[in-house]
Amino acid sequence: MTEQELLRELLQAGDEQEKMSEKKVKILEAAIEMFSEKGYAATSTSEIARKAGVAEGTIFRHYKTKKDLLMAIVTPVLTRVVAPFLARDFAQKVFEDDYQSYENFIRALIRNRFDFVKKHLPMIKIFLQELAFHPEIKEQYRHIFVEHVYDKFRKIVSHFQQKGEIIELPPETVIRMTITTIVGYLITRFLVLPERDWDDDVEIEHTIQFLMHGLSRRKE
Amino acid sequence: MTEQELLRELLQAGDEQEKMSEKKVKILEAAIEMFSEKGYAATSTSEIARKAGVAEGTIFRHYKTKKDLLMAIVTPVLTRVVAPFLARDFAQKVFEDDYQSYENFIRALIRNRFDFVKKHLPMIKIFLQELAFHPEIKEQYRHIFVEHVYDKFRKIVSHFQQKGEIIELPPETVIRMTITTIVGYLITRFLVLPERDWDDDVEIEHTIQFLMHGLSRRKE
Amino acid sequence: MTEQELLRELLQAGDEQEKMSEKKVKILEAAIEMFSEKGYAATSTSEIARKAGVAEGTIFRHYKTKKDLLMAIVTPVLTRVVAPFLARDFAQKVFEDDYQSYENFIRALIRNRFDFVKKHLPMIKIFLQELAFHPEIKEQYRHIFVEHVYDKFRKIVSHFQQKGEIIELPPETVIRMTITTIVGYLITRFLVLPERDWDDDVEIEHTIQFLMHGLSRRKE
Amino acid sequence: MTEQELLRELLQAGDEQEKMSEKKVKILEAAIEMFSEKGYAATSTSEIARKAGVAEGTIFRHYKTKKDLLMAIVTPVLTRVVAPFLARDFAQKVFEDDYQSYENFIRALIRNRFDFVKKHLPMIKIFLQELAFHPEIKEQYRHIFVEHVYDKFRKIVSHFQQKGEIIELPPETVIRMTITTIVGYLITRFLVLPERDWDDDVEIEHTIQFLMHGLSRRKE
DNA sequence: CATGAATGAGGTTTCATTCAT
DNA sequence: TATGAATGAAACCTCATTCAT
Numbered sequence: 001m002t003e004q005e006l007l008r009e010l011l012q013a014g015d016e017q018e019k020m021s022e023k024k025v026k027i028l029e030a031a032i033e034m035f036s037e038k039g040y041a042a043t044s045t046s047e048i049a050r051k052a053g054v055a056e057g058t059i060f061r062h063y064k065t066k067k068d069l070l071m072a073i074v075t076p077v078l079t080r081v082v083a084p085f086l087a088r089d090f091a092q093k094v095f096e097d098d099y100q101s102y103e104n105f106i107r108a109l110i111r112n113r114f115d116f117v118k119k120h121l122p123m124i125k126i127f128l129q130e131l132a133f134h135p136e137i138k139e140q141y142r143h144i145f146v147e148h149v150y151d152k153f154r155k156i157v158s159h160f161q162q163k164g165e166i167i168e169l170p171p172e173t174v175i176r177m178t179i180t181t182i183v184g185y186l187i188t189r190f191l192v193l194p195e196r197d198w199d200d201d202v203e204i205e206h207t208i209q210f211l212m213h214g215l216s217r218r219k220e
Numbered sequence: 221m222t223e224q225e226l227l228r229e230l231l232q233a234g235d236e237q238e239k240m241s242e243k244k245v246k247i248l249e250a251a252i253e254m255f256s257e258k259g260y261a262a263t264s265t266s267e268i269a270r271k272a273g274v275a276e277g278t279i280f281r282h283y284k285t286k287k288d289l290l291m292a293i294v295t296p297v298l299t300r301v302v303a304p305f306l307a308r309d310f311a312q313k314v315f316e317d318d319y320q321s322y323e324n325f326i327r328a329l330i331r332n333r334f335d336f337v338k339k340h341l342p343m344i345k346i347f348l349q350e351l352a353f354h355p356e357i358k359e360q361y362r363h364i365f366v367e368h369v370y371d372k373f374r375k376i377v378s379h380f381q382q383k384g385e386i387i388e389l390p391p392e393t394v395i396r397m398t399i400t401t402i403v404g405y406l407i408t409r410f411l412v413l414p415e416r417d418w419d420d421d422v423e424i425e426h427t428i429q430f431l432m433h434g435l436s437r438r439k440e
Numbered sequence: 441m442t443e444q445e446l447l448r449e450l451l452q453a454g455d456e457q458e459k460m461s462e463k464k465v466k467i468l469e470a471a472i473e474m475f476s477e478k479g480y481a482a483t484s485t486s487e488i489a490r491k492a493g494v495a496e497g498t499i500f501r502h503y504k505t506k507k508d509l510l511m512a513i514v515t516p517v518l519t520r521v522v523a524p525f526l527a528r529d530f531a532q533k534v535f536e537d538d539y540q541s542y543e544n545f546i547r548a549l550i551r552n553r554f555d556f557v558k559k560h561l562p563m564i565k566i567f568l569q570e571l572a573f574h575p576e577i578k579e580q581y582r583h584i585f586v587e588h589v590y591d592k593f594r595k596i597v598s599h600f601q602q603k604g605e606i607i608e609l610p611p612e613t614v615i616r617m618t619i620t621t622i623v624g625y626l627i628t629r630f631l632v633l634p635e636r637d638w639d640d641d642v643e644i645e646h647t648i649q650f651l652m653h654g655l656s657r658r659k660e
Numbered sequence: 661m662t663e664q665e666l667l668r669e670l671l672q673a674g675d676e677q678e679k680m681s682e683k684k685v686k687i688l689e690a691a692i693e694m695f696s697e698k699g700y701a702a703t704s705t706s707e708i709a710r711k712a713g714v715a716e717g718t719i720f721r722h723y724k725t726k727k728d729l730l731m732a733i734v735t736p737v738l739t740r741v742v743a744p745f746l747a748r749d750f751a752q753k754v755f756e757d758d759y760q761s762y763e764n765f766i767r768a769l770i771r772n773r774f775d776f777v778k779k780h781l782p783m784i785k786i787f788l789q790e791l792a793f794h795p796e797i798k799e800q801y802r803h804i805f806v807e808h809v810y811d812k813f814r815k816i817v818s819h820f821q822q823k824g825e826i827i828e829l830p831p832e833t834v835i836r837m838t839i840t841t842i843v844g845y846l847i848t849r850f851l852v853l854p855e856r857d858w859d860d861d862v863e864i865e866h867t868i869q870f871l872m873h874g875l876s877r878r879k880e
Numbered sequence: 881c882a883t884g885a886a887t888g889a890g891g892t893t894t895c896a897t898t899c900a901t
Numbered sequence: 902t903a904t905g906a907a908t909g910a911a912a913c914c915t916c917a918t919t920c921a922t
Contacts, residue, residue, distance in 0.1 A: 477793075478793060479792070481699055481701035481702040482793065565792070569789065572699070572789060573698060573702065609866055613866055616848050619844075620840065620844025620845065621840065621841065624841070624843070624844050625836070625840065643833070647837075650837050653874045653875075653876065654870040654871065654874030654875075655874075656873065
């Protein structure tokens with residue numbers, strides 16, 4: 001499947017964990033859990049140590065500062081959030097008609113991001129929270145977004161605008177609506193009302209229909 | 221204007237400030253600024269005192285604990301975020317055809333919420349951040365939403381579904397898409413890319429068109 | 441007495457303590473005692489707090505950092521060590537024949553410094569120890585010495601060289617021998633062998649004789 | 661030369677290094693550099709390990725504790741500082757007229773100690789600093805001084821007093837003045853103003869002249 | 881012998897809160 | 902009501918030392 005290929009083409013980050021010592025992994029897991037539950041600033045290193053089952057000093061052998069520990073969590077998320085766009089031949093595939101329509105492209109994208117959020121929810125929560133308070137994270141993210149995502153996304157939108165499939169609004173507006181709709185769904189699904197009984201296939205399909213109708217070229 | 225009437229019918233919160241002593245207001249202002257910049261947990265009471273120009277102890281004369289100070293900021297937001305729906309005769313007006321269409325209703329809503337966010341951005345940032353970490357806030361909000369917003373909103377949606385204006389999806393899905401689209405716009409506008417040069421009238425209109433096309437009843 | 445006038449013309453530093461709160465004085469006293477006994481780096485702030493009878497946090501209300509506490513001790517010493525030379529009319533007096541000879545000048549100096557060291561030994565120990573490790577202290581001291589002491593001292597030496605009382609060596613060599621002899625005596629007296637039974641009047645007189653013979657113009 | 665013979669007759673300490681493993685030497689060198697720069701208490705063993713290029717644990721294979729490492733540096737200095745006096749036949753030589761005068765004896769002594777300080781300055785700095793804080797070091801030193809130096813020195817002084825070369829002050833006063841003058845010169849030369857452009861031969865000769873005049877028998 | 885991960889006691893500093901003034 | 906000195910618990914972090922490899 002194309003979506004799976006996208007994921008495979010992700011970045012490093014995966015193998016890191018394999019090289020990590022057991023304690024380091026425990027620390028990371030504990031930190032992710034605590035940070036996502038109580039927030040970075042409200043979580044103490046002693047709490048993390050306790051939950052990880054290590055001495056407090058051990059944390060600082062692996063991460064020079066508490067902030068470093070945060071960054072070790074957040075930096076991979078930084079890229080993985082926009083991972084599909086980082087694949088080298090990503091845009092190319094779109095243009096080569098791998099997904100004959102914007103709808104199919106969106107479908108692939110939403111399914112892929114759904115799986116990602118489902119799998120990495122705590123890390124993503126931390127990322128979203130701390131984005132607001134750490135200018136370096138924001139800056140790194142902005143850099144990745146502008147450099148690797150926005151351009152490709154704009155070309156894809158233009159492509160389907162030229163094919164007459166979607167409306168001739170400014171690409172950034174189309175991008176905003178697309179992202180907003182997808183992210184809005186995922187946040188509602190996983191953060192706002194996670195306990196509700198969701199029929200994800202149906203809901204995703206409705207979301208795609210909503211988005212596509214919203215963006216389809218108006219017929220006179 | 222209807223929208224203004226809505227606002228007037230808001231809750232307390234407004235007059236509170238008039239009864240407040242000058243120092244109390246200063247403290248509140250300082251706390252809002254600091255909490256929204258650095259986050260609740262990362263802001264110290266001594267910082268707030270310094271910024272407010274009062275002694276450290278004075279904060280605790282007015283607010284028993286730091287948490288109380290947070291709640292004093294967040295609680296009004298809680299209701300004001302969904303304020304339009306709290307007006308007693310709100311739904312009634314909709315049904316009495318004050319806004320002949322879902323589109324007009326949405327237009328009034330988005331304009332109203334736009335002004336609100338613009339005016340109270342820092343408080344809203346605090347609210348969104350801390351919602352994640354304080355179950356009481358979440359619970360209060362859920363309560364207000366379920367009690368006062370969801371029901372009315374569902375009735376409004378049903379109303380326009382019966383009038384044939386909007387698509388026959390489950391009302392909660394329609395609500396989600398509506399809210400998601402509006403909130404997505406406001407967040408992009410005020411939090412993600414506030415520094416961009418926005419033509420708000422145009423952008424709002426595009427957003428409404430997107431939403432209405434996305435939700436319009438499909439014609440065979 | 442001239443020596444007493446010198447002392448009176450000292451700098452500020454004296455009245456500071458009067459304005460200090462009781463706790464601040466206690467902290468300073470405790471810190472001086474501990475630093476001089478165990479050294480700055482080997483003394484913990486918790487030890488100081490215990491000895492001062494205050495909470496550890498109280499130290500940091502009065503001194504932002506442990507280093508600040510050190511500087512609060514060392515900075516006054518910095519000037520007081522060379523205090524006699526800081527009197528505005530000090531050199532003038534020497535030239536106006538207040539002390540008819542280099543010998544009398546030295547006698548006044550050594551007596552004055554003797555009293556000073558006796559009174560402030562712990563602070564002086566701290567000063568001497570930490571001078572070696574804190575470039576800022578060294579730099580401040582060098583500044584004071586070059587600016588206020590060396591020049592005056594050189595003029596005094598030249599004065600008595602011209603009067604034929606002391607030998608025509610380079611002034612800096614004469615200064616070195618004078619200081620070395622005085623400081624060597626004081627260090628032996630108060631640091632190396634403080635417990636010995638000293639007849640200070642006799643020892644001072646011997647030291648002066650030694651110095652004066654060592655520096656007297658050689659007769660052919 | 662007699663002075664060289666003295667040195668040869670020193671104690672152990674010299675050959676130690678030959679038996680030492682390469683790593684042990686590196687550790688010692690690193691420790692000497694760091695201790696003399698930042699002080700014993702302010703230097704961490706991990707810093708030493710880094711500078712020595714060994715693992716943290718390796719230090720503790722060679723020295724049971726950090727204190728042991730300090731003692732390994734300081735103990736040799738302890739004896740070497742007063743080394744000339746430790747030669748078995750040292751005093752004997754003086755009396756047998758190897759140095760026809762106190763002046764020549766002092767000249768040999770000051771030259772010898774000059775070379776020693778020049779060569780081992782960092783170790784000597786450490787010794788001087790830590791002397792103040794470690795009673796065992798002070799006690800050991802006092803023991804060596806009283807046992808091996810003071811007695812010999814006193815006899816030498818008496819010898820030249822009887823020969824009429826130097827003044828009839830209490831020997832301990834003469835010793836103090838001699839040591840003070842020599843040490844005062846060396847400290848000024850190597851610690852206080854090391855960066856100045858010294859003409860050591862001239863300065864040493866002036867120092868000797870100063871000392872000899874200061875101590876010479878007064879002529880009526 | 882050498883390593884370096886792990887420890888836990890203890891270091892400096894911050895913080896929310898109290899209370900005498 | 903307002904102050905700000907005082908508190909002591911707890912924050913982050915460092916350190917000397919140990920021990921399995």
